[in-house]
Amino acid sequence: MGTFYISTPIYYVNDLPHIGHIYTTVVADVVARYRRFIGDDVFFLTGTDEHGQSIMKAAERLGIEPQEQADRVVSRYHEHWKTLGISHDDFVRTTEARHRVAVEEMVRRIEASGDFYTDLHEGWYCSSCESFYTERELLPGHRCPTHESETEWQSEENVFFRLSKYQDRLLELYAGETPFVIPPSRANEVRSFVEGGLKDISVSRAGLGWGIPFPGRENEVVYVWLDALTNYLSALGLGSDDASKLDRYWHEGGTRINLIGKDILRFHAIWWPAFLMSAGLPVPSTVAIHGWWLRDDKKISKSVGNIVRPDELIETFGPDALRYFLLREMVFGQDASFSDEAFVDRFNSDLANDLGNTVSRLVKLSRSSFDGKTPPEACSDNPLIAAAESAVAGYHEAMGEFAFNRALASLWKLLSETNQYLVAREPWKLVKSEGPSASVSRILWNGLEAVRIVTTALSPVMPTTAASILAAIGGDAVPVERDTLAWGRTPLDQPLAEPVPLFPRIDKAAFLSGEEGAAAPPKAAASPAPKQAPAQESDMITIEEFFKTQLKMATILTAERIEGTDKLVKLMVDLGEESERTLVAGIAEQYSAEELVGRQIAVVANLKPAKLRGVESQGMLLAASVDGKPVLLGPDSQVPNGTPVK
């Protein structure tokens, strides 16, 4: 077997892990585990990108050093990957010394190729993106198209990389017989972009920012992308005294996969191979591009606030259920929609009914038929053998193509065939009529064996679940060899423990409404408290819900203190209606009656009236609440009374 290298992108430490990071990392983990399983020598790398102005600014806001800021977020990543069972071989951080050495080596090598030159770099600069924009790319007012923040005109001398020189070699790379970029739609995108001509890119930034000093240039740092991309080799020891890992995993004969999301396609499919060509190093064999998770069919973005951090799902249903869902639901390369309903449906139908119930069914049948043990006699001639071979073949083929959904579907077909087989043979009836006979033994052993094969193949996707099922049916603890997928390994006459439901069915309606106790945690999970639906969803309201609140502008006509209270004031306001309304507001400590009269305010017009100190308040005025003290909201300019606010 060969060597197999796979990486995730390094994640930027200005953000905590969300479903996008989790998906990428789980995919890489599944591939890594699968390749180890079939016998490859695997190196699986993930890590964090810790340089750049955003980190520096975030640290400043918190009053800490950038490194401290990075350390804090990195520890969260470590926690997540541990919880999710990520089996990376190394975790690289761009603030590590070994990474700096590698970047310096890249710079030295590219320099030696004569691909650097200095020139003036000018444009509208967004400090959040750390990118220059042309006039036409900007939003009105010279604002950044990504961050909508203001940009500033900058002109500085930078080091440029001769990207344009590599146009032809890149096109050759894309035209090679093994696809450099998968899926093909992304490869087309990249090719047409490169065919359109490449401009040289600047790879240094002026100033002593939070980054790696550019070798030989006192007051510049290495541009974040040249810095970040090099991570893929710094963990292998590029630039260090020890080249053993580099030689072992990053050579033309091995498989070298950079797994990324579609947002960073160009950097990985164009810049990265060009840097490597210039540096005289092998390029990746494949850059694999996955799609994005949508939330209920909408794009996920920070500004919309619909980021999915599935901590609750993991805590309630275990990491394997999420791993399964992510791989089963998404067609690799395409976008997919994440919804609680889809998750529950997958959980109930695939995990509870198909997998969990089939295991439980067979274990209980065997226990009751054979005195608490696995069947004493095996079978080497039955329809399940061919079905299993076919399922395993389909699984291997799909796994090799990153078609994880098909790989899982192939295994689930065997589960279905196993249930069909059992119904056709009705061993529970045979036991009654002929006792624990040889035929009963063979039937149940076949069923267990089919389940064992499914579970073994499933172990890269659901490692924890697979281990407990295999233990439950008396098999090997952890499958480590490809030939454990061959028919015939379920042990005979071995004690079977009373099965515990692996995936108790979820009451869907109750779960979706966030009801307590809707979901029982699987197995003996350490966190027994049932959780409600993720906070992200329950905290959000629809626009319709928002419009239930009628907000209107009004003018204060009179104001008088209410006797015997410190805070309350009675206001008569004009809401543009036939008659005036009375409001009672707790603002007397901050506003005198005199300064209130004539002022325009925003009012909740459809609030149920309430009596305060005997005075009925027919609405509520809006104020910002600063430490409990009100600051009135008013219009930017005079508006008619009754004007709706929305």
Add this chain to the structure above:
RNA sequence: GGCGGUGUAGCUCAGUGGUUAGAGCGAGCGGCUCAUAACCGCUAGGUCGGGGGUUCAAAUCCCUUCACCGCCA
């Protein structure tokens, strides 16, 4: 505006010239009762976005049009 992609049963999708267009989920009916109200069987009548063309034959090839998405400008 240019290039590319997608549009197939309620939902998610498979199917690139050839018998009555498929799967899973959901729904309905029936069966079974070993199993986590699970499992098994049957049913569901979708003008394969619209229009035109090529062909003995098209979801599958060509042209055109509409909608949505991506990349670029």
